[in-house]
Structures are given as structure tokens and as C-alpha cells.
Amino acid sequence: MSEFAGRTAVVTGAGSGIGLAVATELAARGAAVAALDLDPSGTPADVLGLRCDVTDEESVSAAVEEVVQRLGGVDVLVNNAGIGAQGTVETNAYDEWNKVFDVNVLGIVRTTRACLPHLRRSSAAAIVNTCSIAATAGLPNRALYSASKGAVLSLTMAMAADHVTEGIRVNCVNPGTVDTPWVRRLLEAADDPEAELRALQARQPSGRLVSAAEVAGAVTYLAGPAAGATTGTALAVDGGMQGLRLRKS
Template identity: 75%
Template sequence: MSDFAGLKALVTGGASGIGRATADLLAARGARVAVLDRDVTGVGKPLLAYRADVTDDTSVRTAVERAAEDLAGLDVLVNNAGIGAQGTVEDNDDTEWHRVFDVNVLGMVRTARAALPRLRRSSHAAIVNICSIAATAGLPQRALYSATKGAVYALTLAMAADHVREGIRVNCVNPGTVDTPWVGRLLDAAPDPAAERAALAGRQPTGRLVTAAEVAGAIAYLAGPLSGATTGTALAVDGGMQGLRLRPAGQ
């Protein structure tokens, strides 16, 4: 496919996981793609790599401007950078709440704020925020993480309303549990990694974890010119976790 031919895209957190799968897919479909991450080791051509920390406004503004200059414009922003958190409301102190919100919510605000002047010059402008099933379903031991992703969902709708008349579409993708390095680290830290993996897979009706490539495909759909009438939408990529209520197997 070459539906992104001539378009320029920027992916935060693009050095690994969902972000890297998305950057690679957009490039394969014809886009010129820049990656922003704290560690861009291993990111090579055809991707352009820029070191940035989404908690630092100056770092973000500098990297976005450099990327837009090198790409000769900007059409697509994928706000993917984020971190996880575990526990109930009792398990994390104020410092940790501020830290995770700073990355997962304000990180998107900073990047979008820096990119909007460039996106306004595009005839195919799109922002895709990476949200989560945690925004719409109650998950145990995910209070802080869920709160940040609920904020991302609300932020996406507000941004879509603010910028639709400027020709900028804003949507989000809500993945289920994705087989990424972060999930891998959680599994490694579990008392029984195999049992924990089976439990995570089992809560998704498909019976398996979502792949980064599947999430990337959804991001590419929302970012691409063929979805020009789609804005203010949350696209679930969760193996049916949000919408399906299956009987137990064998019944």
C-alpha cells in the first residue's frame, strides 16, 4: 500500500513496542517518518530519530521543530509515549501520580501543542492518541494507569472538537493487553510468569494478547487520508474485551 505517499509523520515513543511497529508500518506505506524517544539507539533509516523527553517542554518543542524541518512539513502526529503503573489508589504516593500523569497526559499535550502550528498547514492533518481499554473498563490493580488513560480519552474528544474546523482530525486507539516489552517486564516480575501470561490472555475473548502490529494497523487507519470523515473516535483493539460477554468455554 502507498496511501501515505508524500505524507510526513511523527511518532512519540517510537523506538520500541507499539510506537516502533507504527513507525515501521507508516514508512512501509510511503510516509516519511520521524521518531521521538528518550533512547533512539537502534532506530535507523528510513526512520529519522530525535532524542526527546515528553516531560520536558523545551526538549519536545526542539525535537518537533527539528523533525518538521527535516521532513519538510508534518501531516500526522502519533502520541504514543507513555508509561505503566500498578496498584490501587492506596499503593502509589502523590509523587508517582504526578510522574505518570506528566508522561501519559501532559506528554501528549506538550507534543500536540508543539506540532499544531505545522499540522494546520497540512491538507491531511491527523493526530492519533494511544489510549487503552483501561479508559473504558475497570481493571484491577490499575487505578493510576486507568486514570491517566481516562484523561487521554477525554482529551482526545476535546481536541477533536477544538480542531475539527481547522481540518485536523483527532482520534484515539484503545488497545487491550499488548505483547510489548513493558508487559514482558511485568510478566518477568510475576511469581509465576507463565500463569500470569495465561491470565492476561484469558481475559481477552480471542484468548491471546494483542500484537503491536495489530495496534499499528489501527493507528494507520485513523491517521490515513482514507479515514477523512473519522474524528472524535476511540477504536478498540482489544480482542473483544470491551464489547463481548461470552459464556464460559464449553457452554
């Protein structure tokens, strides 16, 4: 597959999980890919791994400039870097609220600002933000995380409106519970990991966790030429969690 031939993609949070799957898939489809992460050591040989802290504007600017110098520009930006949080509205410390919003929301702002001058020069510019089912469904014990992803959903729609006349498409994906190293760490910390896994699987109508590769497929679709008329859209990749209400037998 070569639908991304001649295009350069920047993927944040690409050291593992969804971001790594996205970077790998874009490279397989012909893109020149830069994987930005606090620890990019896990990126494959055909991907340019660069250390980047999305909470630090100078770090982001330096990484994007290196991408432009080494790969020639930016056509696709995937804002995937994010962190999770568990708790109700009263249990997370204010410092944690600030930290999660700094990564999950302002991280998108910083990276997009750095990439916009280059995206404006592209004839096929696209931004895809990693949002979450938590933006559209009330999940227990996820108040802080849900609030940050709700902001990502709204930010995506506003960015799409702001930049559509510049030829820059902006969309987001809303994954359900994805089988990633982060989720596996949460399971390992549970009192009964197997019971917790069964509960997470049962929460999704498909009866299983979403794979990182499935999310990557949705991201590459939204970033690619087949979605040329698609902007301001949130694509759920959640095993039916957002819209399906199955009858219990």
C-alpha cells in the same frame, strides 16, 4: 503501499513496542517518519530517530523543529509515549501519580502544542493518541494508569471538537493487553510468569495478547486517507475485551 506518500509523521515513544511498530508501518506506507523517544537507537534506517523527553517542553519543541527542518513539516502526529503503573488508589505514591500524568497526559499536550502550527498548514492533518482498554473497563490494580488513560480518552474527544473546523482530525486507539517489551517485563517480575501470561490471555475473549502490529494497523488507518471522515472516535483493538461477554462453558 503509498497512501502516505508526501506526508510526514511524528511518532512519540517510538523506540520500541507499539510506537516502533507504528513508525515502521507508516514508513512502509510511504510516509517520512520521525521517531521521538528517550532512546531512539532502535529505530530502523528509513526512520529519523530523535531523542525527545515528552515531560520537557524544550526537548519537545527542539525535536519538532528538527523534524520540520529535516522532513519539511508535520501531517500526522501519533502521541504514543506512555508509562504504566500498578496499584490501587491508595498504594501509589503521589510522586508517581504526578509522573504518570506528566508523561501520559501532559506529554500529549506538549507534543500537540508544538505540532499544531505545522498541522494547520497540512491538507491532511491527523492526530492519533494511544489510549487503552483501561479507559473504558475497570481493571484491578490499575487505578493510576486507568485514570491517566481516562484523561487521554476525554482529551481526545475535546481536541477533536476544538480542531475539526481547522481540518485536523483527532482520534485514539484503545489497545487491550499488547505483547510488548513492557508487558514482558511485567511477566518476568511475576511469581509465576506462565500463569500470569495465561491469565492475561484469558482476560481477552480472543484468548491471546494483541500484537503491536495490529495496533499499528489501527493507528495508520485512523491517520490515513481512508478515515478522512472519522474524528472524535476511540477504536478498540483489544480482542473483544471492551464489548464481548462470553458465556463460560
